[in-house]
Amino acid sequence: MDQVLHAGLMALRQEGLWQGVLITGPSGSGKSDLALRLLADGYRLVADDRTLVWTSGGVLFGRAPDPLSGRIEVRGQGVFAGQRFLPACRIVLEVRDGVSERWPDPDHASYLGLRIPRLTLSLLEVSAVSKLSHALWHLGRGAEGAYLDGLASSASLRSGGDSR
Template identity: 60%
Template sequence: MIHHAGLIAAFMGGGWRGVLIEGPSGAGKSDLALRCLDQGFALVADDRVELWISGGRLYGRAPETLAGRIEVRGVDVLPASALAWSRISLCVRAGTPDRIPEPAFTDDFGLRIPVLTLALLESSAPAKLSRALRHLGGGQ
């Protein structure tokens, strides 16, 4: 299934842990991904993600036509090193987060995945995402 989102991953706990970034067009999905790349994350997919389930886990990769590319708004769609695929451990949704939210999960994909609401363009968003991945999705 193709999903309108971005996918980045961080290496932790001996493997890659993916973060699916969801939000409407212009919400800052690619912008957040780009800033996370500068913080040690790896790109998997920008704009569209092919999703599949295997062994009770959710995985994602870029469609072939978009693999290894990221939109840098105001510049162009540029080549970028990218992982071929990643297991998805956390879903981040564009929005205004609660100060201290209750744990939330999505089962949109037929699996229970931790979900976090973030203001994607906030300067602290990459740091919050990294900490949330360790706290909510690192053991997935």
């Protein structure tokens, strides 16, 4: 079973594995803009605007639907062939367009019955690439628990609770 999402997909190679970031948000929210900035930061384009997702062995994977494979839209300029293209990758994080809280609670997205961590941030924010890369760095080292614990500790601090 597979599903087509209105989302972009970018990947970064960490310790020999390609780690994918699903970028979600409404039309015009900056998904392709963030993808272009990620390309400049060493990421690879997997899919722009539409992403086909499927599961295998309890892992979520994604790629561009065939007609869109290897292409990215640059708003106001047209559709171009991606220079740094990857055919498919494992998806380990969703980045959703929105206003992020100062001390966010841990959040997850669910696709085809699998949960992945979700990060909410303004896709057009200058620091979006750095924030996304920071989250991916933790997740790429198998540290999802530590990453989510850090978010939970932040939420505890926000509410005045003890983070120990």
